[in-house]
Amino acid sequence: MKKVLFIVGSLRKGSFNHQLAELAEKALEGKAKVSYLDYSAVPIFNQDLEAPVLPAVASVREVTEAADAIWIFSPVYNFAIPGPVKNLLDWISRAKDLSDPSGPSAINEKLVTVSSVANGGQDNLFGSYRNLLPFIRTTVVEPFVQTRVNDSAWGDGKLVLEANKLAELQAQAEALLAAIG
Template sequence: MKNILFIVGSLREGSFNHQLAANAEKVLEGKANVSYLNWKDVPVFSQDLETPVLPAVQAVRDAVVAADAIWIFSPAYNFAIPGSVKNLLDWLSRAIDLSDTTGASALQDKVSTVSVVANGGHEQVAEGFRNLMPFIRTQFVDQLTFSKVNDSAWADGQFVATEEVLSDLNKQAEALLSALN
């Protein structure tokens, strides 16, 4: 089975995007192995921090390299890719061997896709990812899932995916798996 690494773009405990990722994990059950990237200790990118490679950066690189694909679950912050997610992708897109800055990164040719849970800005965030992911040399699967946050979640913290969202997740999972074969 293929290994798919989930990157949850909200580091908040119990985030709505993490809850959507849990739904996607169920969709992939028996079809792929799923793991979640722990990236909370990755610092703000600075070339001054590139060498020697920080343990937190090495850990996320190793996890991405070991995966067959990455699936990002991202909120929309001000109708854009959250700065924290972009920061992580900036680190991952840097050449592993800095003696050749155009060389392969941890993301090199990695199959990738994105889902977004937010109350607005879905298309703007999607457009940002559609431009960014191929530029940083991933093989982007442009079958995305978007969801608004159900009203009750703001009170009880429980994200509820609609049948349409669950159907979209199934289609997205199939497209991702198809791109891996």
């Protein structure tokens, strides 16, 4: 079965992007095995920490390498990629063999798609991902899906998507599965 790794860009429990990931997981049900990457222990990138490879970094690299595709669920922080996600991508995009900086990385040639729940800034966010992902040698899978936080969620914490957004999420799931082949 195809393996899709979910990276949720908000580390907050019950985050709206985590709830979006759960809806995407339902869209992949029976078609792919989904796992969520825990990258909370990955330190801020620092070349001084690259060798020997830290256990937290080795773990996220191993899980990334085992995936057929990656689906990022990203909030917008100041109209940009959240720092924790960018830091993770910095770590997993580094060459496995430090003597060859242009050599393969854990994320090298992976299929990657992005979705976002936010109330603005997603055009900038998606533009940043569209620039970064090919640079770190991944294959971008479109469409990207954006949605906003429903008004009631600010009170009850529950993300609710309209039918058209659920359909877009389903289409994104199908595009990712087709790209995997």
